[in-house]
Amino acid sequence: xxxxxxxxxxxxxxxxxxxxxxxxxxxxxxxxxxxxxxxxxxxxxxxxxxxxxxxxxxxxxxxxxxxxxxxxxxxxxxxxxxxxxxxxxxxxxxxxxxxxxxxxxxxxxxxxxxxxxxxxxxxxxxxxxxxxxxxxxxxxxxxxxxxxxxxxxxxxxxxxxxxxxxxxxxxxxxxxxxxxxxxxxxxxxxxxxxxxxxxxxxxxxxxxxxxxxxxxxxxxxxxxxxxxxxxxxxxxxxxxxxxxxxxxxxxxxxxxxxxxxxxxxxxxxxxxxxxxxxxxxxxxxxxxxxxxxxxxxxxxxxxxxxxxxxxxxxxxxxxxxxxxxxxxxxxxxxxxxxxxxxxxxxxxxxxxxxxxxxxxxxxxxxxxxxxxxxxxxxxxxxxxxxxxxxxxxxxxxxx
Amino acid sequence: xxxxxxxxxxxxxxxxxxxxxxxxxxxxxxxxxxxxxxxxxxxxxxxxxxxxxxxxxxxxxxxxxxxxxxxxxxxxxxxxxxxxxxxxxxxxxxxxxxxxxxxxxxxxxxxxxxxxxxxxxxxxxxxxxxxxxxxxxxxxxxxxxxxxxxxxxxxxxxxxxxxxxxxxxxxxxxxxxxxxxxxxxxxxxxxxxxxxxxxxxxxxxxxxxxxx
Numbered sequence: 001x002x003x004x005x006x007x008x009x010x011x012x013x014x015x016x017x018x019x020x021x022x023x024x025x026x027x028x029x030x031x032x033x034x035x036x037x038x039x040x041x042x043x044x045x046x047x048x049x050x051x052x053x054x055x056x057x058x059x060x061x062x063x064x065x066x067x068x069x070x071x072x073x074x075x076x077x078x079x080x081x082x083x084x085x086x087x088x089x090x091x092x093x094x095x096x097x098x099x100x101x102x103x104x105x106x107x108x109x110x111x112x113x114x115x116x117x118x119x120x121x122x123x124x125x126x127x128x129x130x131x132x133x134x135x136x137x138x139x140x141x142x143x144x145x146x147x148x149x150x151x152x153x154x155x156x157x158x159x160x161x162x163x164x165x166x167x168x169x170x171x172x173x174x175x176x177x178x179x180x181x182x183x184x185x186x187x188x189x190x191x192x193x194x195x196x197x198x199x200x201x202x203x204x205x206x207x208x209x210x211x212x213x214x215x216x217x218x219x220x221x222x223x224x225x226x227x228x229x230x231x232x233x234x235x236x237x238x239x240x241x242x243x244x245x246x247x248x249x250x251x252x253x254x255x256x257x258x259x260x261x262x263x264x265x266x267x268x269x270x271x272x273x274x275x276x277x278x279x280x281x282x283x284x285x286x287x288x289x290x291x292x293x294x295x296x297x298x299x300x301x302x303x304x305x306x307x308x309x310x311x312x313x314x315x316x317x318x319x320x321x322x323x324x325x326x327x328x329x330x331x332x333x334x335x336x337x338x339x340x341x342x343x344x345x346x347x348x349x350x351x352x353x354x355x356x357x358x359x360x361x362x363x364x365x366x367x368x369x370x371x372x373x374x375x376x377x378x379x380x381x382x383x384x385x386x387x388x389x390x391x392x393x394x395x396x397x398x399x
Numbered sequence: 400x401x402x403x404x405x406x407x408x409x410x411x412x413x414x415x416x417x418x419x420x421x422x423x424x425x426x427x428x429x430x431x432x433x434x435x436x437x438x439x440x441x442x443x444x445x446x447x448x449x450x451x452x453x454x455x456x457x458x459x460x461x462x463x464x465x466x467x468x469x470x471x472x473x474x475x476x477x478x479x480x481x482x483x484x485x486x487x488x489x490x491x492x493x494x495x496x497x498x499x500x501x502x503x504x505x506x507x508x509x510x511x512x513x514x515x516x517x518x519x520x521x522x523x524x525x526x527x528x529x530x531x532x533x534x535x536x537x538x539x540x541x542x543x544x545x546x547x548x549x550x551x552x553x554x555x556x557x558x559x560x561x562x563x564x565x566x567x568x569x570x571x572x573x574x575x576x577x578x579x580x581x582x583x584x585x586x587x588x589x590x591x592x593x594x595x596x597x598x599x600x601x602x603x604x605x606x607x608x609x610x611x
Contacts, residue, residue: 196510197510197515200509200510200511200512201512253534254528254534254535254537255534256478256528256529256531256532256533256534257529258529259516259522259525259526259529260512260516268534271534387525
């Protein structure tokens with residue numbers, strides 16, 4: 001990565017704990033969870049706490065200046081809010097987007113509207129416009145096209161590692177000289193489709209989730225969007241763009257163990273973290289904080305604990321799962337947690353693993369203190385998808 | 400340059416051959432896959448959970464690996480460098496339909512994860528990767544009919560990553576439960592430069608599949 005190093009010159013976020021970087025930072029510093037009773041999703045399964053973005057679709061449309069009745073989806077709306085903030089922070093004009101790429105991670109796409117209007121699709125022609133907004137690619141285009149004409153737009157759907165893989169693909173493009181700026185991240189709204197799916201896998205906690213706790217009983221579904229502006233260092237310097245952080249390494253690996261579950265020894269997670277560290281040229285001891293995938297499911301937290309202990313040995317840095325506050329934002333989680341890592345790096349604190357009480361046997365003990373005023377140099381951000389599609393990013397402070 | 404021919408397996412609901420040698424069998428349709436499993440594989444009970452697409456892909460890959468004499472379990476030889484690149488026309492539609500029937504009854508509604516996991520075409524690549532402990536690239540492309548030029552192009556692309564040493568490649572399709580077509584081969588990095596040659600080899604396999 002010596003030749004074309006990748007800086008982060010903008011970021012934007014919307015999640016259950018805040019609708020921009022400032023609000024999310026405030027929630028992290030006050031250790032305030034966004035997980036609570038279900039409010040916006042129309043479902044009978046009200047027994048599950050969720051991390052919803054505290055805005056209705058109509059409120060988001062108003063925020064983005066979209067005329068009522070325009071076909072759109074919740075995934076697209078959240079994506080627009082996050083992208084608006086990221087582009088603003090990076091100081092990119094509409095005209096400059098013609099030279100930028102856009103890579104969006106989503107797997108649920110426009111499923112929310114398909115669920116609402118499915119019977120209309122069959123019985124009449126009143127909602128046919130929403131057939132076209134169903135697929136993941138159309139959500140990416142709606143998000144991007146709101147702000148201009150990007151040079152290229154593509155979509156990555158690898159379930160819960162989608163946004164991390166979008167960031168990796170964007171970084172690859174910059175390193176290979178295919179673009180100087182690529183905006184990457186992910187967006188995903190809660191739908192009945194995956195709430196029910198996760199329920200049938202019996203991995204939803206009926207109360208606030210407790211990542212890495214001995215008594216953890218599953219995840220809370222969350223939703224949100226986040227994007228980072230990745231920019232080649234020389235290009236950023238030439239236009240006087242301020243770097244927020246550096247993407248100094250990344251890795252993706254496959255577990256080859258099971259179609260949905262992770263291997264008990266966390267082989268895929270271990271490989272992803274090891275690759276990311278190797279590429280960054282750093283040693284495990286250089287990492288000051290790990291933002292874990294930490295879903296709160298018995299399987300993930302056990303597997304990820306094993307993998308982290310293998311990578312770091314006795315010198316495990318502070319680890320936390322911020323999904324304890326945001327909920328599991330599935331395809332968006334890699335980007336949401338990347339932005340949280342940037343906030344931690346820039347504001348000198350270590351996010352807390354909310355709701356942890358009981359250490360598990362042979363597990364890691366997550367961070368429970370903010371360590372305000374600490375200096376973080378490098379942090380590792382984990383995102384693991386179904387079936388062990390595992391990704392790790394190393395994000396570093398810039399001088 | 401004198402080149403060896405690529406090893407290959409061709410399989411459909413009533414025919415199976417390895418490098419052109421037809422294997423004896425009694426059954427046809429789905430039962431053929433079970434017969435081949437029992438006679439030639441037999442040590443992977445997960446086979447019985449699979450959908451037809453995965454079964455066909457799995458059996459074809461197993462027969463090919465056996466022919467190649469590759470060490471599998473306990474060997475890390477191919478762990479990082481072996482990719483899987485498969486192509487098919489109807490993706491997982493057959494499994495989708497079967498699954499849909501299981502959630503039809505409102506009074507007995509249960510979406511079974513064991514069934515809906517197969518409603519994705521790339522699960523077949525996962526089944527093969529899991530069986531062999533391969534952790535390289537896996538992909539499943541959906542395209543109308545086997546097209547040697549298109550397949551050769553995608554294989555050449557897969558070798559661009561500098562990690563992939565060899566690719567398990569082929570066609571696997573199942574439009575109905577008792578109806579499937581597959582061929583499978585292994586392409587090595589040293590073959591990759593000559594896309595025309597790979598295309599010719601694939602064409603030969605496609606011809607056999609189309610004529611059976």
